[in-house]
Amino acid sequence: MTADHGIHADWDELEEQGMSARLARYFGHSLHIRHIDVGSCNACESEVLALSNPYYNFHRLGLFFTHSPRHADVLLVTGALTRAMAPVLRETYDAMPRPRLVVATGVCALHGGVFANSSRFVGPVDSVLPVDAYIPGCPPNPYALLQGLLKAIQSREEAKSS
Amino acid sequence: MRAEWLLSGLASGRVTTTYPRQREQELSRRRWNSVPTLNGPCSDTACRECSEVCPTDAITRVETQGNAALRLDVGACIACGRCVDRCPEGVFSWAEAIDRAEVRKERFISTVEGGADQ
Ligand code: SF4
Numbered sequence: 675m676t677a678d679h680g681i682h683a684d685w686d687e688l689e690e691q692g693m694s695a696r697l698a699r700y701f702g703h704s705l706h707i708r709h710i711d712v713g714s715c716n717a718c719e720s721e722v723l724a725l726s727n728p729y730y731n732f733h734r735l736g737l738f739f740t741h742s743p744r745h746a747d748v749l750l751v752t753g754a755l756t757r758a759m760a761p762v763l764r765e766t767y768d769a770m771p772r773p774r775l776v777v778a779t780g781v782c783a784l785h786g787g788v789f790a791n792s793s794r795f796v797g798p799v800d801s802v803l804p805v806d807a808y809i810p811g812c813p814p815n816p817y818a819l820l821q822g823l824l825k826a827i828q829s830r831e832e833a834k835s836s
Numbered sequence: 837m838r839a840e841w842l843l844s845g846l847a848s849g850r851v852t853t854t855y856p857r858q859r860e861q862e863l864s865r866r867r868w869n870s871v872p873t874l875n876g877p878c879s880d881t882a883c884r885e886c887s888e889v890c891p892t893d894a895i896t897r898v899e900t901q902g903n904a905a906l907r908l909d910v911g912a913c914i915a916c917g918r919c920v921d922r923c924p925e926g927v928f929s930w931a932e933a934i935d936r937a938e939v940r941k942e943r944f945i946s947t948v949e950g951g952a953d954q
Pocket residue numbers: 713714715716717718752753754779780781782783787788811812813814914
């Protein structure tokens with residue numbers, strides 16, 4: 675009855691299945707992430723930035739930030755999509771080379787959160803772009819962000835094999 | 837010089853997290869209250885507290901006979917904690933898994949049915 679949130683999902687097993695090998699195979703151990711803020715309160719940004727600090731150190735998994743969408747494999751979208759940012763988000767997505775992944779980050783990107791009733795709010799990110807992974811939380815902590823990025827890679831692989 | 841620097845780093849106890857490799861150990865180091873979870877059905881027919889206090893309408897309460905079916909959408913929850921604090925029946929609590937992410941949004945929705953036998 676109680677929802678299982680997968681606390682026992684075995685990441686050790688996943689490592690044995692070769693998550694790092696997958697990263698190497700598809701992205702040469704260098705998955706580049708373009709982060710775009712489409713109307714965030716900036717709390718999500720502080721968590722996203724924590725990914726590259728020495729503690730969370732996501733570079734050890736072969737993940738990196740890039741400033742240009744033309745160099746990016748993943749688009750990490752934070753914030754409630756505003757009318758002003760909707761065309762910019764689309765342009766950023768169009769500028770990305772394939773294969774490209776989109777990760778919606780934070781309740782704002784998933785649902786609208788506290789801004790859902792705003793007249794400037796366009797809608798959740800998946801109403802304008804195909805989304806590969808969703809990360810809830812307001813803001814999501816860096817572990818959830820890592821989980822979301824890894825899930826996005828997995829989801830693409832599953833879609834490919836089916 | 838380099839050895840000194842290394843030793844001082846070790847002495848300060850600062851480490852890089854090993855997540856996702858040692859996930860359970862990493863997550864049990866600390867507790868964050870970041871995602872609520874449903875523990876059971878609601879049997880208070882007079883109470884409407886949770887669906888009224890939730891700022892993002894993440895909780896929906898559907899009246900059935902005797903008690904109510906509850907629907908919680910974690911994808912809409914901002915973790916304000918009001919439902920956990922205010923529910924007199926202790927239906928909501930903080931989830932252990934704080935690193936939740938899914939490839940489909942529907943997976944964030946959990947429900948408990950009403951019904952006296954549950
Ligand atoms: S999800 Fe929460 S923390 Fe993130 S941008 Fe929206 S309001 Fe801010």
